[in-house]
Amino acid sequence: MERTNDILPVVEPDRDLDDWGRSARLSGVLDRTLWEAAHKLWFRVELQQAPQIPSSGGALLIVNGGGVVSPVGPLLAKAVREDHPRRRDPRLCVDRGLLDQPGLAVLLTRAGAVGAQVDDLVRLLGDEGSLLVLTTRTDRLHDEGAKSTLASHPAVLAAVRTGTPVVPVVAVGADDAQPVLARVPLPGGRRLPITLGFPHLGPLALLAFLPAKIRLRALAPLTPDTDDGTGEAAEAERIALSVARRLRHESADMLHARGSRWVG
Amino acid sequence: MTGEGLRVLVTAGSSRFAALVVTALERRDDVATVIAVDDRAPGAPFARAEFVRLGAGLTQLPRIVRGAAVDVLVDVRAAAAIAPLDERRITGHAAVTERVSAACIESGSPVRRLVTVGSVHRHGWDRDLPAFLTEEIEPPANPRGGLARALAEIERSALATRARRPEVAVTTVRLADPVGPAGSGILQAADRLPLLPTVLGFDPPVQVVHEEDAAAAVAHVVGERLDGPFLVAADGTLALSEALQILGRAHAPVLPPWGTAVIAGVLSRAGLGGAHEIAGQLRRGRGIDNRRLKATGFSYRATSREALLTASGVRRRRRVLHPGVPAPYEPEVEAFLRYSPSARTGDGASSAPDEDGIGALEGDALLLLLPSLDPEALRALRAHEEAGPGRRRVLDEIDLLLHRT
Numbered sequence: 208m209e210r211t212n213d214i215l216p217v218v219e220p221d222r223d224l225d226d227w228g229r230s231a232r233l234s235g236v237l238d239r240t241l242w243e244a245a246h247k248l249w250f251r252v253e254l255q256q257a258p259q260i261p262s263s264g265g266a267l268l269i270v271n272g273g274g275v276v277s278p279v280g281p282l283l284a285k286a287v288r289e290d291h292p293r294r295r296d297p298r299l300c301v302d303r304g305l306l307d308q309p310g311l312a313v314l315l316t317r318a319g320a321v322g323a324q325v326d327d328l329v330r331l332l333g334d335e336g337s338l339l340v341l342t343t344r345t346d347r348l349h350d351e352g353a354k355s356t357l358a359s360h361p362a363v364l365a366a367v368r369t370g371t372p373v374v375p376v377v378a379v380g381a382d383d384a385q386p387v388l389a390r391v392p393l394p395g396g397r398r399l400p401i402t403l404g405f406p407h408l409g410p411l412a413l414l415a416f417l418p419a420k421i422r423l424r425a426l427a428p429l430t431p432d433t434d435d436g437t438g439e440a441a442e443a444e445r446i447a448l449s450v451a452r453r454l455r456h457e458s459a460d461m462l463h464a465r466g467s468r469w470v471g
Numbered sequence: 472m473t474g475e476g477l478r479v480l481v482t483a484g485s486s487r488f489a490a491l492v493v494t495a496l497e498r499r500d501d502v503a504t505v506i507a508v509d510d511r512a513p514g515a516p517f518a519r520a521e522f523v524r525l526g527a528g529l530t531q532l533p534r535i536v537r538g539a540a541v542d543v544l545v546d547v548r549a550a551a552a553i554a555p556l557d558e559r560r561i562t563g564h565a566a567v568t569e570r571v572s573a574a575c576i577e578s579g580s581p582v583r584r585l586v587t588v589g590s591v592h593r594h595g596w597d598r599d600l601p602a603f604l605t606e607e608i609e610p611p612a613n614p615r616g617g618l619a620r621a622l623a624e625i626e627r628s629a630l631a632t633r634a635r636r637p638e639v640a641v642t643t644v645r646l647a648d649p650v651g652p653a654g655s656g657i658l659q660a661a662d663r664l665p666l667l668p669t670v671l672g673f674d675p676p677v678q679v680v681h682e683e684d685a686a687a688a689v690a691h692v693v694g695e696r697l698d699g700p701f702l703v704a705a706d707g708t709l710a711l712s713e714a715l716q717i718l719g720r721a722h723a724p725v726l727p728p729w730g731t732a733v734i735a736g737v738l739s740r741a742g743l744g745g746a747h748e749i750a751g752q753l754r755r756g757r758g759i760d761n762r763r764l765k766a767t768g769f770s771y772r773a774t775s776r777e778a779l780l781t782a783s784g785v786r787r788r789r790r791v792l793h794p795g796v797p798a799p800y801e802p803e804v805e806a807f808l809r810y811s812p813s814a815r816t817g818d819g820a821s822s823a824p825d826e827d828g829i830g831a832l833e834g835d836a837l838l839l840l841l842p843s844l845d846p847e848a849l850r851a852l853r854a855h856e857e858a859g860p861g862r863r864r865v866l867d868e869i870d871l872l873l874h875r876t
Contacts, residue, residue, distance in 0.1 A: 214765040216706035217774060221843045226708040226758060227602065228676060307598060309672020309728035316674075326601035326608070330760070 215334060227331075228316035229298075237318060242285040245278060250384065250421040251471070254286035259425035260374055262293045265332035265339070266428065267366040267373045269357070271454045272381025273342025276405050276412050279381040279421070280342040286423055287338065297338035300328065300362045325361040325368070333369030343451075345382055345458070353451035358444040367443045372428035375450045379461040383419035383468045385412070420471035422461060426453055476503030478581075479693060480541040482529070482571065484522055485511040486551035488649065491686035492588075493520045496545075499694045506539055508532065513800045521809075522800065528566040536574040540581045543693050546571050549589040549625050550646050550685075553618065561621045568628045576636045584696065586642045587629045588689055591702060591759060593622040593645055596751030602676070603708075603758040606700045615732075616739065616747030640698050644689055647704035647759050650782045651682035667715065667722040668753075670731060675756025677714045680705045681778035684771045691769045704759035707774040711756060717779040726753065777840065838868050846876045 216226055223232050246252045260266060268287075272279040284297045299315075303322040306312050321327060321339075331337045341362045347353070357363055366373050385405070390398035399406065404415030429449055433442050465471065479496055483489045484507025496505045497519045505520035507513065510527050525531050536544065552561035575582045594604055595614040614623055626643055633641045680688075680703055688703040715722050726734075735750035761771070773781065808814045844852065853869045856862065 214762050216708075216761070219707060219774060219776060219843050222707075222713075222776070224710055224713060228674075228708075228710060303598070309670075312672060313674045322602065324599075324601045326605060327603060330603060 224317075227298075227319075227321055229319040230317040233317045234319050238285065238288065242281055246282060246285045246289065249416070249418050250278075250282060250380070252282050252286050252421045252423065253471075254283075254290040255422065255424040257287070257291045257425060259427055260287060260291055260295070260338070261372055261428065262291075262295070264336045265369065265371040267332060267362055267371055268297060268338060268340045268376050268425075269363075269373060269450050269454075270340065270342050270376040270378050270423070271345045271348060271458060272378035274344050274387070274400060276385060276400075276402065277342060277381055278384070278416065279378050280340050282381075282421060283340050283376060283378070283423055295338050297340045298331065300339050300341045323361040325364050328362050328365035329368055332365055332371040343454075348451045348455045348458075350448060350451065353447045354444055357447035357451060358440075360447075363443045363447055364439060367431040367433065367439050367446060370431055370433075372430050373446055373450060374428045375426045375453050375457075377424045377426065377454055377457045377461060378421060379424075379458060379465060380419040380421040380468060380471075384416040384421070386417075417469075419468050422465070422471065424457065424461065426457060476501055477542050477693065478504040478506075478540055479543045479545060480506045480508060480536060480539065481520075481545045481547060482532075482567070483509055483546075483548040483551040485509040485513045486547070487514070487651075488551045488682060488686065489513075489547050490515065490517070491682055492545065492547055492689050493517055495683075495686040495690035496520070496693065499690055501694045502690075504539065506535070506541065508535060512802070516800050516805050522802075522805070524802070529570045532567075532570040533574040533577055533580070536580065536582060541574075542581065543584045543586060544571065544575060544582050545586045545588065545689065545693060546625070546629075547588040547689070549587070549622050550644075550649070553590040553592065553622075553646075553648075562617045564621055564625060568625055572628050572632050575632045575639050580636075582639060584640045584642065584693075585629050585632055586644065586689065586693055587626055588644045588646065589622045589626060590618075591645045591647055591704070591757070592616075592619055592748050593626065594757075595619055596747075596755045596757070598755065600755075600757065603760040604702060605760040606702055606763050616735075616745075618745055618748055640696075642692055642698055643700040644692055645700065645702050646685050646688075647678050647680045647702075649682040649685040650679045650778045652782060665721070667720060668726050669711065669722045669724045670726045670728055670753045671724040672728045673724075673754060674710045674712050675752065675754065676708045676758045677711050677752070677756055677775070678704045678708045678759045679714075679775050679778055680771070681773040681781065684773060684778070687772075688764060688769055691764075691767070695767060697767055701764045702759050702761060703764060704761045705771050705773055705775045705778055706761065707776050708758040709775050709779075711753070714775075714779055717776060718783045728754075780839070837865055841865075841868055841872055844872075846873060849873055849876075 223230050260268065268283060270279055270283050280299050284299060287297050288294055299320040300323050301315060301320045303324060305315060306322045321331060328339065332339060339362060341360065343357055347356055385402045387400045387402055389401040391401060392398050402412065404412035408415055429446055431442050431446055433439060479502055481489050481493055484493065489507060490513060493505050493507050496502045507517065507520055507522045508525050508529065510525055510529065512524060513522055523535055548564060548567060549561055574580060575585050591604060593614065594600060594608065594610045597611065614620055629641050629643065633639055684705060685703055692701060712722065731750045731754045735746040738746040841849065849869050849872055853866065856865050
């Protein structure tokens with residue numbers, strides 16, 4: 208029997224959409240306009256140690272500074288396209304609930320986002336060898352937060368299942384671009400962030416970012432290993448804790464070394 | 472099993488899909504005998520297979536199975552009913568399912584393998600399903616909707632057969648919506664309506680399979696003696712809007728994004744067959760991972776897009792939504808041609824008219840596909856076109872692309 212990644216579906220190059228629904232035309236337009244302006248002019252994004260991101264095969268990039276309206280995920284994807292030696296094109300991993308919302312479902316899919324579902328991410332990371340960007344909130348990088356959220360996240364579980372490298376990427380400045388002023392508790396344990404523009408500006412909050420300089424630094428990859436009999440869940444927890452601690456420490460160092468939050 | 476080749480019996484022999492399966496089985500060297508059964512006469516005679524018309528409920532099926540020493544029983548009722556979304560035909564399956572099970576488990580039954588051909592609709596449309604279904608994903612025990620429930624019962628009956636007689640291998644084939652001249656599933660609904668209403672804010676994925684590929688996949692599973700579940704779908708997951716554009720059908724996003732399941736439930740109670748399946752396709756859609764079957768050596772002739780292009784071309788040409796009426800099946804004529812000493816040669820009758828098949832791409836549809844081919848494929852296609860239809864426009868376009876490369 209052939210290996211399953213040798214018999215992936217054929218690619219029809221004249222189609223605009225790929226099998227995941229990503230539109231080459233729309234993602235190209237967004238890349239050349241919105242993300243180009245955000246990357247080069249507004250946030251002046253700088254990706255350090257880009258060669259830490261594997262040049263081939265699947266890898267999961269976990270970046271801090273995420274949140275409901277944070278642009279750090281697409282900005283990291285753009286930075287990898289610009290600054291990585293192989294100019295790889297990552298996909299964004301988003302909550303499946305977002306893909307169940309009318310309008311957003313089409314927009315996010317066409318822009319290249321994929322839902323956080325273990326089987327899908329196993330295919331993407333293991334069989335298709337894609338780069339995947341997962342954002343995590345900076346205030347959840349403490350050990351308990353990492354155990355409760357990151358360790359059980361489908362992307363981390365998929366990385367463990369496929370033995371895909373996990374690359375922590377520190378983001379400094381992302382939280383300053385739209386600082387969270389308060390969090391209002393919601394039913395179900397969730398909390399709604401209140402920022403300078405959200406929720407009172409609605410979707411316009413997506414445009415109301417302060418021009419903080421964003422520095423990204425890729426750290427050495429962690430490779431999951433379950434060959435010694437470690438269970439998937441235990442290995443996912445180890446990876447999650449390790450990623451969170453490294454992000455915490457490196458982020459503290461970078462903040463300490465930073466001069467101004469606006470000019471870096 | 473007999474040494475000289477498999478002896479295969481196919482149910483629902485009067486349906487178009489079963490006719491295609493029979494034709495695909497007839498072409499295999501490892502299949503010695505093909506018998507088709509149903510309670511209705513088929514639309515056209517078979518080339519090599521024999522048809523036996525049974526009474527309602529197929530009560531005589533076990534006798535036929537014993538009498539013909541059938542090795543493999545291929546139950547395509549579900550797939551045959553799903554293609555035209557014939558909910559009543561599949562929900563009234565219990566009596567026949569019982570006969571199929573009896574034919575496999577009764578003492579002295581020669582059956583060694585039961586192949587159940589169903590549909591991926593068996594998996595339902597739960598929001599927690601992955602974007603691409605795989606064989607490892609367990610379908611729900613109690614799915615929503617009449618069609619999915621009937622599919623579940625037929626599969627459960629097959630598994631119960633194996634439990635009662637472990638030497639009978641069970642293979643479950645779940646097909647994506649097969650497309651062909653007759654259309655299928657949501658795409659058939661699009662054909663029936665002047666304007667297909669879609670769900671506002673969603674453009675779900677669609678993956679189909681050409682009906683000839685689907686039939687060939689069933690024949691492959693039978694001939695290669697494969698066990699377990701297999702999902703059958705062509706390469707390429709399209710967006711619904713893309714699929715409708717290929718078919719040349721208009722759509723309007725007028726259905727509300729919330730409450731589609733409730734609306735489907737009401738429509739289903741009002742008698743609209745497959746309402747849950749149509750609602751699920753319009754709201755969520757699904758992709759299908761077809762790699763397990765491909766890993767066994769099966770290759771699809773058409774991608775999802777090519778299947779739709781072929782189907783839409785044939786339909787445009789024929790201006791009808793049904794597969795047409797080929798030479799009618801007359802039992803006496805068949806008996807005369809096959810067994811009478813006066814008959815000298817076969818009349819070449821075939822149940823699958825080739826002119827409507829995968830190779831039936833119209834010139835315009837073919838021209839659209841040409842840029843996706845590499846030079847080697849273009850040269851091969853040119854040779855084929857020159858030896859066959861020899862359409863000037865197609866040849867000129869291939870020459871132009873070869874010249875550019």
